[in-house]
Amino acid sequence: xxxxxxxxxxxxxxxxxxxxxxxxxxxxxxxxxxxxxxxxxxxxxxxxxxxxxxxxxxxxxxxxxxxxxxxxxxxxxxxxxxxxxxxxxxxxxxxxxxxxxxxxxxxxxxxxxxxxxxxxxxxxxxxxxxxx
Amino acid sequence: xxxxxxxxxxxxxxxxxxxxxxxxxxxxxxxxxxxxxxxxxxxxxxxxxxxxxxxxxxxxxxxxxxxxxxxxxxxxxxxxxxxxxxxxxxxxxxxxxxxxxxxxxxxxxxxxxxxxxxxxxxxxxxxxxxxxxxxxxxxxxxxxxxxxxxxxxxxxxxxxxxxxxxxxxxxxxxxxxxxxxxxxxxxxxxxxxxxxxxxxxxxxxxxxxxxxxxxxxxxxxxxxxxx
Numbered sequence: 001x002x003x004x005x006x007x008x009x010x011x012x013x014x015x016x017x018x019x020x021x022x023x024x025x026x027x028x029x030x031x032x033x034x035x036x037x038x039x040x041x042x043x044x045x046x047x048x049x050x051x052x053x054x055x056x057x058x059x060x061x062x063x064x065x066x067x068x069x070x071x072x073x074x075x076x077x078x079x080x081x082x083x084x085x086x087x088x089x090x091x092x093x094x095x096x097x098x099x100x101x102x103x104x105x106x107x108x109x110x111x112x113x114x115x116x117x118x119x120x121x122x123x124x125x126x127x128x129x130x131x132x
Numbered sequence: 133x134x135x136x137x138x139x140x141x142x143x144x145x146x147x148x149x150x151x152x153x154x155x156x157x158x159x160x161x162x163x164x165x166x167x168x169x170x171x172x173x174x175x176x177x178x179x180x181x182x183x184x185x186x187x188x189x190x191x192x193x194x195x196x197x198x199x200x201x202x203x204x205x206x207x208x209x210x211x212x213x214x215x216x217x218x219x220x221x222x223x224x225x226x227x228x229x230x231x232x233x234x235x236x237x238x239x240x241x242x243x244x245x246x247x248x249x250x251x252x253x254x255x256x257x258x259x260x261x262x263x264x265x266x267x268x269x270x271x272x273x274x275x276x277x278x279x280x281x282x283x284x285x286x287x288x289x290x291x292x293x294x295x296x297x298x299x300x301x302x303x304x305x306x307x308x309x310x311x312x313x314x315x316x317x318x319x320x321x322x323x324x325x326x327x328x329x330x331x332x333x334x335x336x337x338x339x340x341x342x343x344x345x346x347x348x349x350x351x352x353x354x355x356x357x358x359x
Contacts, residue, residue: 084243085238085239
């Protein structure tokens, strides 16, 4: 599959590396070129540094069909905005934004974004730990 | 009317003051603690500290009974989420979002925002000379449905309405003076108020009457204006 990832922080870079290893075609985008260095020299996917929303850049990435778009910047609202934009404009079938706010995550899940909420996950995990 | 305004930058702040002066109920939401503190001195109960793009803050601001939510922060994504959440969770308010980056207008359209206002688009229109420089008529926004426009018009010395009182103007049916910007002041229009040269008047007008209104406020001018 061809997977585009926005945000090359701890989550984005790790997903990129792992998914690329597993054989998927990966494109990683981050407005800060320094962040892309986390991918290491062995990374076999494409990268895009700089403002994502510049027409030429975004066209280049999504020209070829993208199966999954993952929004993993550190800002909920940026992830939500890009997930919707990319889905609507480029008809990407699956968009996965990371959203820390549980209520916001749940609200957008109801409208078709496959939100992932680290706060909810941590909540479940810690609860289980305490139950033991 | 009860309006919630998200983002206490210049636009949010002046909009709040204007609405309050017109007797409306307003809640201005600002996330920055320092900014909030200084605003609280002036605006008291009309300002709330919080993130307008979260349910908790919108609920605290009484979004369920708001007529309109205006998101005018400097970050498009925050404006988008504030409006979308309000629509999803509180249903009732109409949503108005400011778009700073013109690229994002594309994003906002079709995402459930009732009105999108793009300052950059306006300036671009001026630069592109879609607005004739000597007329200085700036379409501020088209309301949903396209039936009504809000225009900003600069009154020149040769305007037929300079030094006339608002109540004496033959305005087309359904037009309304929203405000007059005179220097640093934002004036609430009254019938007995005179319009001065260099005033920037903001007028609500039905699209069908827009051309007539331009005539009334600008008159026949054909002089060339070098930009």
